[in-house]
Amino acid sequence: MATYVVVHGAWHDGSLLADVAGHLEGMGWSVHTPTILGNGAGEDKSVGLDAAIGSIADYIAAHDLTDIVLAGHSYGGMIISGVYDRMPDRIKRLVYWNAFVPHDGESLDDLVPPPFAQLFSDLAQAGGSGGFSVPYPIWRDGFFSDGDGNLAQNAYDKLNPHPHATFADKISLKSAPGNWEVGKSYINGLNDAAMPHSLGWHPRLSERLGIFRLVQVMDGHEALFINPKGAAEALHMAGQD
Template sequence: MKFVLVHGAAHTGAHFEKVADLLRGAGHQVTCPTLAGNRAGDNPAEITLADAIDSLVDVLADMDDVVLLGHSWGGMAITGAYDKLPAGKIRRLIYYSAFVPNPGESLLDMVPPHYVAMFDEMGAATGTVGFPLPILREAFMNDADLATVEKHMADLVPHPYRTMADKIVLSKSPAEFDCGKSYLHMQQDIALPASYPWHPRLSEKLGLYRLVSMPGSHSTFLTNPELLAEKIIEAGRD
């Protein structure tokens, strides 16, 4: 299979390289792009959701028969890119602990009020957002020790606030997309609280889809890349 793995907020394509190497070792082609706003030299405060989506469309322009995965915020990017690409480019979409927007929704529309308040405050101050250590440790990486979390936090980048606040422009809802869809559910993922669950609250917005589940936190690309690679293959298969 030909995989394109799209990172989440405050991350880059480099964060998927452990998983990518395992997939390559199993015989698959893998690309891990870093989208506009998270690249070295970008001014994230100026980047819109449309800019980030367009940068993914550019990556996919010369590719076909792609299994396109988005992690967390990356669900916004893969949804927007699929809607802009010619039919047949994307073989399957995989939403890995990811947001699933309908037309006119933003990421902030899909998170609880305390996250909205935190991101709005950060965005007003700097035009970017990030994740404080207590949230990263307890909610995003609850299956990792403190040293691992601190090392990972040092690798994060300021994320463009507007890519979270902007309403996505789509011609149709993901439930109407004419491709295979999978939702990759992490069983101990509390980056969103139980009252705002990833699955089934967001996964069911895909309409007909394949559910693939595994133990682990929101950040299993780091804490359990071996099992995640196996589950990505399961989610991407015909």
């Protein structure tokens, strides 16, 4: 069977992708959903971007995974970009799921509106541990705007503080994403309000991939909770040959 590695976003961990993974497995995929270093409950929140990327590269190497489809959701786009840069021979397609597509020397903070970056910094400084949580009003109206309120609260209660350094650190890449010799796909949720639509995911970030397969769905940012079957179907379409 073909192998899918799906990398979660900020404040999440790999366990929250279980429903999506189950549907993907029903479509014939072998699915891995590792947790990025620093995103597990109770983990050290001083982790930087390089170590976070390294944790997923180490997971792939430890499980001897090859010929994989590597997907990243949101912040996970930073991770899969760095992983591909380190081990391109193991990856046959990259899938960005409403995800950040950085160029060399850029941070996630560089790719969001300046007030967002300032808010992240302020929250991390207030927390004092290097990690910070997304405020619930932003989660409910931005990330979860297309979902039920009870489900939004239930999902929010499963999130973990995120290491701020992974947002502030600059990524190091050998070449631009448009030059990568690998299959590339972008999943764009048309109801995704996690980023303002004036500075949205597609085409602002997706077009950095050069030639890519575009899969558009009606979902918001947190389809993994709200519509896991639909999310799996989008990943299947984005990842298949």
